Amino acid sequence: MRNASRYALLAAGVALALAYPWIVPNLYLLYAGVLTLMYAATATSWNILGGFTGYVSLGHSAFFGLGAYGTGLLMTRAGWSWIPSLIGSALVVALFAALVGVAAVRVRGASFVIVSIALVSMTNLLVQGWRSLTGGSTGLRVPSPFPDLNRGQSHFAFFYLFLGLLALVMLTWWFISRSRYGAGLRAIREDEDKAESLGVPTAAFKVTAYALSALFVALAGGLYALWFRSLDPIFVFSILIGSYMVLMSLLGGVRHLFGPLLGALIVAPAGEYFLVALGETQVHLAAAGLLLVLVVLFMPEGIIPAAARLVSRPQQASIREEAAG
Amino acid sequence: MSSLRTAGLTKSFGGVRAVDDVTVEIAEGRINGLIGPNGSGKTTFFNLVTGLIRPDEGRVLYRDRDITRYAPHRIAHVGLGRTFQLCRVFPRMTVMENMLVAVRRTRLRELLAGTHATGEVERARHWLTRMGIEHLERAEARNLSYGQQKLLELAAVFMGDPELVLLDEPAGGVNPALIERIVTLVRDLNAEGRTFLVVEHNMDMVMGMCDHVIVLDRGAPIAEGPPSAVRADPRVLEAYLGV
Numbered sequence: 001m002r003n004a005s006r007y008a009l010l011a012a013g014v015a016l017a018l019a020y021p022w023i024v025p026n027l028y029l030l031y032a033g034v035l036t037l038m039y040a041a042t043a044t045s046w047n048i049l050g051g052f053t054g055y056v057s058l059g060h061s062a063f064f065g066l067g068a069y070g071t072g073l074l075m076t077r078a079g080w081s082w083i084p085s086l087i088g089s090a091l092v093v094a095l096f097a098a099l100v101g102v103a104a105v106r107v108r109g110a111s112f113v114i115v116s117i118a119l120v121s122m123t124n125l126l127v128q129g130w131r132s133l134t135g136g137s138t139g140l141r142v143p144s145p146f147p148d149l150n151r152g153q154s155h156f157a158f159f160y161l162f163l164g165l166l167a168l169v170m171l172t173w174w175f176i177s178r179s180r181y182g183a184g185l186r187a188i189r190e191d192e193d194k195a196e197s198l199g200v201p202t203a204a205f206k207v208t209a210y211a212l213s214a215l216f217v218a219l220a221g222g223l224y225a226l227w228f229r230s231l232d233p234i235f236v237f238s239i240l241i242g243s244y245m246v247l248m249s250l251l252g253g254v255r256h257l258f259g260p261l262l263g264a265l266i267v268a269p270a271g272e273y274f275l276v277a278l279g280e281t282q283v284h285l286a287a288a289g290l291l292l293v294l295v296v297l298f299m300p301e302g303i304i305p306a307a308a309r310l311v312s313r314p315q316q317a318s319i320r321e322e323a324a325g
Numbered sequence: 326m327s328s329l330r331t332a333g334l335t336k337s338f339g340g341v342r343a344v345d346d347v348t349v350e351i352a353e354g355r356i357n358g359l360i361g362p363n364g365s366g367k368t369t370f371f372n373l374v375t376g377l378i379r380p381d382e383g384r385v386l387y388r389d390r391d392i393t394r395y396a397p398h399r400i401a402h403v404g405l406g407r408t409f410q411l412c413r414v415f416p417r418m419t420v421m422e423n424m425l426v427a428v429r430r431t432r433l434r435e436l437l438a439g440t441h442a443t444g445e446v447e448r449a450r451h452w453l454t455r456m457g458i459e460h461l462e463r464a465e466a467r468n469l470s471y472g473q474q475k476l477l478e479l480a481a482v483f484m485g486d487p488e489l490v491l492l493d494e495p496a497g498g499v500n501p502a503l504i505e506r507i508v509t510l511v512r513d514l515n516a517e518g519r520t521f522l523v524v525e526h527n528m529d530m531v532m533g534m535c536d537h538v539i540v541l542d543r544g545a546p547i548a549e550g551p552p553s554a555v556r557a558d559p560r561v562l563e564a565y566l567g568v
Contacts, residue, residue, distance in 0.1 A: 178439045179436065179440065180425060180428065180437075181437055183425045184436070194409065196401075197398075198427040200427075200428050201398045201431055
């Protein structure tokens, strides 16, 4: 694609996103829009670790849940207002992730996936078990940051808050992708020992990517707490939230800035559709699982590279021919 | 002056002493060869020196600095570069991206700088041109021929500006014309002041290119000296031919 048409497409997308709350016909679609942006933000955050380094974390809902509870607790227990609570909570979660990361990113491949799942289970148990602080399994009620707004106006506000977060995460991803740091992270995905032998401090790179990724997921979790105002530990620490980040990223394409966003634009509305059409069934889960299988089997690099191949002709043959000649 | 020195370097895998009490000295400014039959511990020696595996005993000194416990990236930072036996590049990255991976110093400003904002791209083009693969800059590394990947791996190592370069079988699986090109490159780079340590099975290449050869057998050095002397050494003949 030419640069000009690329910018035009980007501008159109941004304009559409900004206009969305004004043009939707009902409150439900506005709510679905906020939810989609939230998933897009978490998936793009996940992709800071997953897309660059290839470390697949199924446990990022731990950071989502901790970010949500941290924000809620700082407001209810410490009496902070919502902005410092949101940011303070996310910073603590990022620090926690860095400490966990020092141990977690030592293991590679399938072992890392298992460790990441264990992290969710542990944080879930901790929050549910610490009844006196968190309210245990009955959940936590979070005060409203905007007590004067009605429900519709609140959705309106959170649409733009999540949109801002998504923009921030995408800018961060883009900034990393064009830095030497990003080149090192990609090299870790391709061949970690080789990267290390070229002078890349792989452990430090992985831990910072892990912590940065957790920071943004925690911000999304904190915004969720302020938006929903009722935290259910079973939901915020569910494997489902983490799996959605993975599914959305893989579907769109983990090597692309817009991959997770594209995945979220497909998966989140589809999930909502199943809920509306079929009620509170588990069909949306089965559909998500099936979609994941299909993506891994037929489009392992996601929609964006697959679509790009359809548009532009492969040029690789010429290099091979030259090499053979 | 010695570039690299090991003292009593030992590493066992299970019951096998892959590297057994190796004390050697690699002189600076020379092209050194490391030869020996299969399984004699050459690659293990490389991995010990570059920190990829930890020795059970012994020390590794680079320019009199003890680097035994250094992480591999720190060993790269002090000036050691290496290639791998079966040629390792980053397959799903472009040739230019491969070139921009090497980190010489961990300074935050440099790491966060855009890859194209620094002079690194110019340096990368310089090395690609020396290897003769500058026209492949935008190609993904996995689409290169094996020989081109070898040249890319070598070029990427030089982005780290190493003083001592360890080459693990640079001629392995490579056609004769390319071997000739690699030999010329190594000689030129050596003339510019870089030290080499080369593991190689191609004896013609080793004997023609190296100033000094060390022979390993069953994890221990059995002979060393100029190529002509090593070639005539009865212990070497015995190790290789089993006579």
